[in-house]
Amino acid sequence: MVSVALPPALADWREAPRVRARNASGVADGGRYVLCWLQQALRADDNPVIDAAIRLGNALALPVLVYHGVREDYPYASDRLHHFILGAGRDLAAGCRARGLTCVHHIDRAGHREKGLVHRLAADAAALVVEDQPTFVARWQVDRVADRAAVAVYAVNAACLVPPAVIGDGISGRSGFLRRHEPARGDWVDADVEKPMVAPYAGDLPFAPDRLDTIDLDTVVAGLAIDHSLPVSAAFPAGRMAAEERLARLVRDVLPGYAAARNDATRREGASGLSPYLHFGVLGPREVMRAVGDSDAGAKHRTKFADELLGWREWFHYQARALAAPERYDRVAAWARTTLADHAGDPRPDLESLSAMARGETRDESWNACQRQFLRFGWMHNNLRMYWAKRIIAMTPDPETAWATACYLNDRLSLDGRDPATYGNIAAMFGGSPGDRERPVYGRVATRGDGSTRHRDGGDAWLARAASRPVPAIDVPADVPRDRYLMS
Ligand SMILES: Cc1cc2nc3c(=O)[nH]c(=O)nc-3n(C[C@H](O)[C@H](O)[C@H](O)COP(=O)(O)OP(=O)(O)OC[C@H]3O[C@@H](n4cnc5c(N)ncnc54)[C@H](O)[C@@H]3O)c2cc1C
Incomplete structure (x- = not known):
């Protein structure tokens, strides 16, 4: 991480501890705007990324241009995720307009490709203000842009x-x-x-933005090269x-x-x-x-x-x-990886196929009840998530496959996946505090039963109902994607 002084507009801000310089470039002379590139902080108000961009814009007497784009090729792109992201983006644009800011969108798709759009927008910027996210695409993309940008890049925690x-x-x-x-x-x-002081950016752009308030988002999403087997969640409207x-x-x-x-x-x-x-x-x-x-x-x-x-x-x-890679298995406590490795060769009577797991069709009714929340709602209750993650250790052939499977299912199906809480919680389920005795498959890693749900009033009936909920028939790969979660 570079150690570069922030410009006074950001250094003197009450919220300055949210901001860090991501490269050694300075604010460019002759920029036409301050570019505020949003990926995951999709709100117009009380958004420190936007507020930082406005402060910088005001100090430089430049307008702010808010940009948000979605591509087809991010991992697990699906109707479910795209719909949620674009619905948030539509309201972000409306909220920005209400604040006197220009906010433009691009949905990358056949016939509407815009290669390197962030870099092209950055070429006309005095500086970039981006999000400081510790996981997944929002982290990887900012790392890449900060390395290549010729102008200052400031990352803000929102x-x-x-x-x-x-x-x-x-x-x-x-x-x-x-x-x-x-x-x-x-x-x-x-x-x-x-409060914005500079007028909204009204100059040229190197692309024709998508107006999310006028295009039919469902039609656009249906035409994209993404996973259409995972539908929109009715339980969590965008x-x-x-x-x-x-x-x-x-x-x-x-x-x-x-x-x-x-x-x-x-x-x-x-x-x-x-x-x-x-x-x-x-x-x-x-x-x-x-x-x-x-x-x-x-x-x-x-x-x-x-x-x-x-x-x-x-x-x-x-x-x-x-952490260099919060999604990787090597973040799990060393003692836990050792004890799980010691038991990797144990007989595994609870082994299940990836397809049975992904579709919530295993022999374990309680586990299916959990998995079907992910499939149907794109969300799972916290208490179920603990049982769900622990059981994956027994349902897969070895601990590395267990880790990759838990991360893959959570990241692909859950609207809140790909988050620091995803990998932190799964790591806690694979490690946490050592148990008091050595068990098959788990070694010293504590196991967990389904009693906290089954023993409640009506718990048996609730689990049986939840395990037989209709769910979408999702496409399942032959093998769980591993590289992202295991490679060093
Ligand atoms: C194996 C496992 C995987 C998980 N994966 C995710 C994930 O991908 N994304 C995610 O946001 N959370 C994850 N959690 C944490 C937690 O289960 C969810 O945040 C919570 O169930 C979301 O439901 P809620 O908003 O109704 O939570 P509430 O109980 O209403 O809690 C309010 C908020 O507090 C935060 N929160 C609650 N519990 C936790 C927790 N254990 N860790 C971190 N934050 C918490 C969440 O932001 C949540 O929205 C996981 C937990 C486990 C055990």
């Missing part, structure tokens, strides 16, 4: 309430992280929203309005009983269902915490929620930021 830089480097345990994170939270709940409705539902129906109901997968109102909207930045953690802070829910419920949204989610963001 995913966390407390910017990871505030915590400082080198903390290896969650309790140490919480000791610094908890006292810092209050300062970050109040936001500075930057866009800002759906996200706001979920947030209102959290405050009204979920939060008043959260501490007790959150672990009960059979309860409709037990959990918030906010994770897809948080993953794609349609909602930011600050507005969620403000809504929680303003609610009448009891302190134990608000505290429990903050522990999940801030104590766990932001811990995994912090962890991922320090």
Whole structure:
């Protein structure tokens, strides 16, 4: 990571700890705009990436151009993900217009190819302001652009309430992280929203943008070379309005009983269902915490929620930021990889094919109930996710295949997948604290049963129903994709 001073407009900002220079290039003379390139922070308001771009634009007397593009070739591109992303993008554009900003989109597709568009847009920019994301495409693409751009690239953390830089480097345990994170939270709940001063960018562009508010997104998505076997999730509608409705539902129906109901997968109102909207930045953690802070829910419920949204989610963001490849098996605790390797040759009576697993058609009813939430909704309840991940260790031929399978299913099917919480939680299921005795297949890695759901009132019936839900017949590859998750 380069150590370059930020320009005063960013260095003097209250939110400066969110920003880091990603290359050694300076702000270019003669740029026509400040380019704000969004990938995953898809909201117009209280978006620190946009706010940083506005501050820089105002200091340089240049307008801001917000750009968001979607390609067909990112891993696991599907109707489900494209629809969710483009619905968020449509509302992002409307919100930007309301703030006096120009926001343009490109959907890359046959007949509408725009090779190297970010680089071409950057060529006319004084500087680039991008997201600081620790996983998946948003990380890989920023790394590439920062290496090649001739202008300054500033990366801004929009995913966390407390910017990871505030915590400082080198903390290896969650309790140490919480000791610094908890006292810092209050300062970050109040936001500075930057008001645009410079007129919206109205100059030339090197491409013809897609107007997401006028094109039929479903028709466009249907014509793309992406995975059409994974349909849109009816349970998680795309866009800002759906996200706001979920947030209102959290405050009204979920939060008043959260501490007790959150672990009960059979309860409709037990959990918030906010994770897809948080993953794609349609909602930011600050507005969620403000809504929680303003609610009448009891302190134990608000505290429990903050522990999940801030104590766990932001811990995994912090962890991922320090890892070269948070999605790789070598992040799992060394003792756990050793004990799992010691048992790799054990008989595996619970082995299942990738196809049976992916389609939720294994011999394990409870596991199928979990997997069918992913297939049908693009989301799974937290309590089920723990059982689901642990069982994959027994259902696959060796620990590496287990890791690749868990990451692949989660990343492909879940709207909130490909996230620091994906790999951090799966790593915790493959490691965590060592169990008290050595077991076949798992060694010292703790196992987990389905009792936390099955033993509830009506738990058996709920699992049986959930395991037989109709689900889409997705295409399944012959082998699980491994390179992304295993190669060093
Ligand atoms: C094996 C496994 C895989 C997981 N994969 C993902 C994933 O791909 N993406 C993802 O966002 N979460 C993941 N989680 C964490 C958690 O299960 C989901 O965030 C949660 O179930 C989402 O539902 P919700 O929004 O209703 O959560 P709520 O219970 O309402 O929690 C509120 C918010 O807190 C955060 N949160 C809650 N639990 C956790 C947790 N354990 N770790 C980190 N953040 C948490 C989420 O942002 C969530 O939206 C995983 C957990 C496990 C055990």
